[in-house]
Amino acid sequence: MLSATPEPISPRSPRVSAARRLAKRNFRGKERLFLAEGPQAVREAAAHRAGGDATLVELFATVEAAERYADIIGEARAVGARVHRADEQVIEDISTTVTPQGLVGICRFLDTPFEEILAARPKLVAVLAHVRDPGNAGTVLRCADAAGADAVVLTDASVDLYNPKAVRASVGSLFHLPVAVGVPVEQAVAGLKDARVRILAADGAGDDDLDDELDKRTMGGPTAWVFGNEAWGLPEETRDLADAVVRVPIHGKAESLNLATAAAVCLYASARAQRASGGCRSVTES
Numbered sequence: 001m002l003s004a005t006p007e008p009i010s011p012r013s014p015r016v017s018a019a020r021r022l023a024k025r026n027f028r029g030k031e032r033l034f035l036a037e038g039p040q041a042v043r044e045a046a047a048h049r050a051g052g053d054a055t056l057v058e059l060f061a062t063v064e065a066a067e068r069y070a071d072i073i074g075e076a077r078a079v080g081a082r083v084h085r086a087d088e089q090v091i092e093d094i095s096t097t098v099t100p101q102g103l104v105g106i107c108r109f110l111d112t113p114f115e116e117i118l119a120a121r122p123k124l125v126a127v128l129a130h131v132r133d134p135g136n137a138g139t140v141l142r143c144a145d146a147a148g149a150d151a152v153v154l155t156d157a158s159v160d161l162y163n164p165k166a167v168r169a170s171v172g173s174l175f176h177l178p179v180a181v182g183v184p185v186e187q188a189v190a191g192l193k194d195a196r197v198r199i200l201a202a203d204g205a206g207d208d209d210l211d212d213e214l215d216k217r218t219m220g221g222p223t224a225w226v227f228g229n230e231a232w233g234l235p236e237e238t239r240d241l242a243d244a245v246v247r248v249p250i251h252g253k254a255e256s257l258n259l260a261t262a263a264a265v266c267l268y269a270s271a272r273a274q275r276a277s278g279g280c281r282s283v284t285e286s
Contacts, residue, residue, distance in 0.1 A: 008087045032108065033109070042069075056079060131227060134163035
């Protein structure tokens with residue numbers, strides 16, 4: 001599968017050095033490129049296009065990985081990505097994982113302007129405000145994708161979307177739905193409200209109970225959930241922006257839920273309410 005490049009790329013190659021630098025945020029921002037590691041992420045990257053251009057631009061693969069994932073190598077070449085044969089040491093040098101899987105792709109940035117998300121009249125949005133842990137950010141993105149959300153918004157106080165840990169934790173969902181980045185939380189909330197989206201802040205100390213919201217059938221319309229920092233939740237000024245501050249009820253003895261678990265519960269609650277009889281319609285139809 002790599003017969004066109006019989007000799008492995010040198011660890012001292014400028015291409016390897018450039019890929020290695022993408023582990024750092026400032027280089028990612030300068031080049032507008034990021035790393036996608038492992039077969040799932042690379043497969044999704046090869047299938048994704050942004051603005052008409054292929055997202056995957058370059059791929060490093062060991063011979064073993066190329067043989068195991070021959071379909072991915074073919075898809076990468078089909079979209080015009082440069083494919084390099086790499087030995088295990090090169091992959092380890094580029095990768096940010098402890099146990100690399102033999103495939104590391106370089107991808108173009110794919111975030112969506114916030115205005116485009118609003119123009120699409122979203123029904124369900126996850127807003128990550130002050131989320132600093134990349135693993136949590138990627139997992140919430142994955143939950144949003146699984147729940148059928150229309151978009152995710154990372155505020156300017158949240159982690160970099162293209163942090164390698166966030167990309168890995170999304171398990172390919174990064175390539176499935178629009179994501180806006182660097183939006184001030186006040187702007188995000190104001191824009192969504194103008195688009196007739198109800199804003200719910202998820203907070204363990206919220207006045208409103210999620211079960212009660214579901215029982216009252218108040219969650220069938222377009223909704224954006226605002227999720228806060230892993231350790232200290234949402235600041236008061238952010239909670240004050242919401243239409244309601246909602247807590248996930250704890251029926252057992254657990255002290256609390258972690259961010260990603262709470263996000264999954266909230267997003268799926270909205271998804272179910274919106275799919276129920278008489279639930280959410282597109283706001284363009286109302």
